[in-house]
Amino acid sequence: MRLSALAFMTEVGAEIFTKLLKSDYVVGGKSALFIGGQGSGKTSILWKFAVTKLSQGELVIVRERDIIQTHRIPGWEEKVKFFAYKKDKLRFVRTYGTMEEELNIKTTKYITTRDILKHLEVGKINAIIEPTTYKFPSWAIKDMRRRLEMEERDRENFDPNNRKSAYIWAEMLYTITHRHNTIFANLFLDELHEVFPQKAIGMQWYVNQWATFNFADLRKMNVNFFGATHNLGDIYYEMARRTNIIGYLRGAKMPPRLSRYEVYLRKPGKMILTEGGAYGLAYVQPFRTEKEKILIERKF
Ligand SMILES: Nc1ncnc2c1ncn2[C@@H]1O[C@H](COP(=O)(O)OP(=O)(O)OP(=O)(O)O)[C@@H](O)[C@H]1O
Ligand SMILES: [Mg+2]
Numbered sequence: 238m239r240l241s242a243l244a245f246m247t248e249v250g251a252e253i254f255t256k257l258l259k260s261d262y263v264v265g266g267k268s269a270l271f272i273g274g275q276g277s278g279k280t281s282i283l284w285k286f287a288v289t290k291l292s293q294g295e296l297v298i299v300r301e302r303d304i305i306q307t308h309r310i311p312g313w314e315e316k317v318k319f320f321a322y323k324k325d326k327l328r329f330v331r332t333y334g335t336m337e338e339e340l341n342i343k344t345t346k347y348i349t350t351r352d353i354l355k356h357l358e359v360g361k362i363n364a365i366i367e368p369t370t371y372k373f374p375s376w377a378i379k380d381m382r383r384r385l386e387m388e389e390r391d392r393e394n395f396d397p398n399n400r401k402s403a404y405i406w407a408e409m410l411y412t413i414t415h416r417h418n419t420i421f422a423n424l425f426l427d428e429l430h431e432v433f434p435q436k437a438i439g440m441q442w443y444v445n446q447w448a449t450f451n452f453a454d455l456r457k458m459n460v461n462f463f464g465a466t467h468n469l470g471d472i473y474y475e476m477a478r479r480t481n482i483i484g485y486l487r488g489a490k491m492p493p494r495l496s497r498y499e500v501y502l503r504k505p506g507k508m509i510l511t512e513g514g515a516y517g518l519a520y521v522q523p524f525r526t527e528k529e530k531i532l533i534e535r536k537f
Contacts, residue, residue, distance in 0.1 A: 250517025274488020278505035279465035305531035322368035326536035399440035410451035429464035430471035
């Protein structure tokens with residue numbers, strides 16, 4: 238019997254989907270990127286997968302943003318463990334309409350990603366709030382110099398004192414691939430273009446290169462990587478190229494061979510999943526939408 242094109246697409250989609258969420262010590266870590274327009278469901282997908290990984294007893298680490306996103310996870314008050322940079326003074330504010338209320342949320346303090354690693358908890362969603370500004374510790378700079386095999390002339394724009402909040406994630410790729418255990422870990426980086434931008438000048442360029450080396454080691458060290466962004470072209474191309482599975486959601490610019498399936502992507506959470514040459518359709522149901530917002534206020 239010949240499968241209809243749509244049934245076939247759904248079957249292949251389900252296959253890739255299952256493979257993505259199943260951990261296998263022989264295969265190792267996998268990487269996935271979700272691409273789509275505003276409101277296409279990217280963040281919802283990341284949090285859904287984070288909860289799945291939590292229930293599988295794996296380590297879960299997410300990039301939290303100043304407009305808190307993890308409160309969309311049902312039961313977040315118990316499930317989420319927040320990490321904050323030791324030098325930062327943060328306030329959590331809950332707001333809905335004109336209501337405004339300060340929340341007393343406990344955070345675990347860190348200075349470098351090694352502190353984060355020590356305090357990660359299995360059974361929690363470890364939500365890392367980025368530092369207001371961040372400079373690499375000297376051991377990270379040393380490893381960068383070593384891996385990039387920089388000669389004098391290459392060092393022109395290399396600036397160890399350059400600061401950026403999102404550098405913490407480049408360092409995390411190093412730290413997590415150098416840990417002394419192999420339980421499956423999952424990194425969820427929303428708005429990935431802010432972390433590893435394709436348009437990179439100065440220090441960010443070196444950081445991207447260094448991160449790409451460690452990105453390639455995630456598989457070997459049983460780390461799954463999930464990223465989300467609007468355009469594939471906004472992510473450092475070496476990293477995009479090394480990603481195993483790409484999910485295209487509504488509004489995503491996609492390879493021409495896939496564009497005829499765009500009609501199936503009208504609803505948020507629907508996507509075309511691709512793995513190498515294979516592609517299929519998949520759908521992730523969202524959590525209920527929270528009307529309340531929780532914001533981080535930084536004292537400068
Ligand atoms: N699978 C889904 N089915 C129905 N509605 C969904 C689904 N996923 C998300 N939504 C709804 O769509 C809205 C946007 O979802 P989400 O925040 O996940 O999108 P996003 O792609 O991350 O957007 P942005 O680019 O603005 O960050 C939310 O209100 C959410 O409830
Ligand atoms: Mg989002």
